[in-house]
Amino acid sequence: MDDWLTAATEGDPEAVEALYRRHAPAVFRLAASLLNDADDADEVTQDTFVYALRNLRRFDPARSAFQTWLFTIAISRCRNKRRRKWLDTVPLSRWLRSEPRREGQRLRIVEEWLTARGVRRDLWAAIQGLTPSLREALVLRFVGGLTYAEIGEAVGCGGRAAESRVRTAIGALRRQLAPQAESAPDWLEALAEARS
Amino acid sequence: MLHVAFDDLPLEALAADELLPPEARAHVADCADCRAELAARRETAAMVAAAGRALNRLPVNTARGWAAVRRRLGEPIALRVQRASRRLSLQAALSGAIVAMAFLSGMSLNLARAAGPSVPAIQTPGAVLIIRDDTPTLAVTRASAEFTPTLTLTPIPVVTN
Numbered sequence: 001m002d003d004w005l006t007a008a009t010e011g012d013p014e015a016v017e018a019l020y021r022r023h024a025p026a027v028f029r030l031a032a033s034l035l036n037d038a039d040d041a042d043e044v045t046q047d048t049f050v051y052a053l054r055n056l057r058r059f060d061p062a063r064s065a066f067q068t069w070l071f072t073i074a075i076s077r078c079r080n081k082r083r084r085k086w087l088d089t090v091p092l093s094r095w096l097r098s099e100p101r102r103e104g105q106r107l108r109i110v111e112e113w114l115t116a117r118g119v120r121r122d123l124w125a126a127i128q129g130l131t132p133s134l135r136e137a138l139v140l141r142f143v144g145g146l147t148y149a150e151i152g153e154a155v156g157c158g159g160r161a162a163e164s165r166v167r168t169a170i171g172a173l174r175r176q177l178a179p180q181a182e183s184a185p186d187w188l189e190a191l192a193e194a195r196s
Numbered sequence: 197m198l199h200v201a202f203d204d205l206p207l208e209a210l211a212a213d214e215l216l217p218p219e220a221r222a223h224v225a226d227c228a229d230c231r232a233e234l235a236a237r238r239e240t241a242a243m244v245a246a247a248g249r250a251l252n253r254l255p256v257n258t259a260r261g262w263a264a265v266r267r268r269l270g271e272p273i274a275l276r277v278q279r280a281s282r283r284l285s286l287q288a289a290l291s292g293a294i295v296a297m298a299f300l301s302g303m304s305l306n307l308a309r310a311a312g313p314s315v316p317a318i319q320t321p322g323a324v325l326i327i328r329d330d331t332p333t334l335a336v337t338r339a340s341a342e343f344t345p346t347l348t349l350t351p352i353p354v355v356t357n
Contacts, residue, residue, distance in 0.1 A: 020265060025256035033251065042261060049265045110254065117250040123243055142248030167207050174240040 005066055009056045020049055023067060026144065027074050032110060033139040034078045036128045044081060048074045064153055071144055072154045075136060082132065126176045130169055137165035199223070200230045202237055210238050 004022070007015035027048050031041035051073055052059070059069050115121050127135060133155070140151045140162075151162035200220045209215045216224065224230045 016269075017262060017266075020262050021258050024258045024261055026252075028256045028261070029251055029254060045261055046264050046268070049261075050268045053265070053269060110251070113254055114247055114250050117246075117253075119247045119250055120243060123247055127244075127247075138244065142244050143251050145248075145252075163207065167203065167205070170207065170210075170237060170241050170244065171203050173244065174237050177240060177243075 002066075005056075005059075005061075008053070009059075016053055019053070019066075023070055024049065026067060027070055030071060030139060030144055031074055031078055033127070033143050034075075034132075034135060035081060036124075038109075040081050044074055044077045047077045064150065067144075068146060068150045068154055071140065071146065075140075075154055078136075079132070120177065122177065123173075126173050129176065130172060134165050134169040134172065137162050138169040141166045199227065200234070202233055207241065210234070210241055 004015045004018045008019050024045055028041050028045045031044040031048075032038060035041055035044065048070060052070055059066060064072070111121065111124050114124060127138065130138065136155050137151055140146045140154055141148075144151075144154075146154065147159075148163040148166070149159040151166070152159040155162065157165075200216075200223055205216070205220065209217070209220075213221055213224070224234055
């Protein structure tokens with residue numbers, strides 16, 4: 001267990017803040033990738049740390065890395081958030097002022113960020129289109145950098161099942177993204193011929 | 197000719213031809229379709245990995261989040277206990293209401309059966325629809341504090357074409 005973690009467990013406020021500042025960005029990125037909503041991701045990040053910092057003594061370094069433990073808590077909070085989204089709510093004050101919904105607005109910044117770094121624009125949307133269990137496994141692997149065993153620990157399945165989910169997710173993305181490049185020109189050609 | 201089952205291949209096998217199982221490697225060398233599929237999967241995996249790396253460089257402002265977390269961590273324990281107990285009270289009240297409704301609902305069913313055991317009845321917590329001699333009859337059941345039932349039978353006119 002690292003020094004900051006030991007000190008934080010003993011109640012050192014400076015160590016608690018250091019733990020937050022070191023790990024919060026990774027938790028936020030994970031939640032943002034899973035929820036596609038920056039406000040929700042902020043909330044999940046806060047909830048995760050409030051729980052983790054109040055329950056530091058429950059963390060068992062022999063069982064998992066600290067970040068994997070945080071991700072496990074964050075995944076659970078993200079699932080709760082998704083469930084509640086079925087009953088969508090709008091604050092009365094916003095409804096009365098007829099303000100437009102802010103949902104997802106800030107995450108366009110993420111799309112722009114990825115596109116500016118050479119990532120296909122439609123990849124983010126395709127990842128959001130995956131089923132929650134595939135998205136969780138894929139994001140934990142490629143954004144969280146977890147091993148398959150750690151992914152299994154975080155999402156509550158075995159390492160082999162985690163690997164299978166990542167593989168299935170890649171297959172699903174390949175099917176979703178590749179046909180656009182391969183078949184669209186033929187389709188457009190046929191349309192152009194029909195019009196001429 | 198059996199094509200490569202890409203959905204069953206370990207993901208790492210996509211990284212290089214040398215990592216493919218021998219029979220898959222031999223097949224890919226001769227099959228243009230599987231070569232194209234392998235290339236597409238490699239490209240997708242590389243794209244997702246690149247997106248992950250880019251996302252991990254996304255700057256995140258932790259100052260506002262830390263202020264909120266510190267505020268929540270700093271709440272006096274008494275206030276947290278008070279909030280938790282308020283939540284528990286609300287949950288207890290809701291559970292009580294549900295139990296009471298279930299009890300009254302069961303009682304209304306029993307009353308309908310007592311009124312005419314052989315009479316088919318459809319019951320809800322507030323009313324019972326009894327079918328008697330082809331004349332649907334609405335029976336409203338109520339329970340007083342002493343659980344003395346009041347049974348009112350109201351015939352419903354049946355409209356026939």
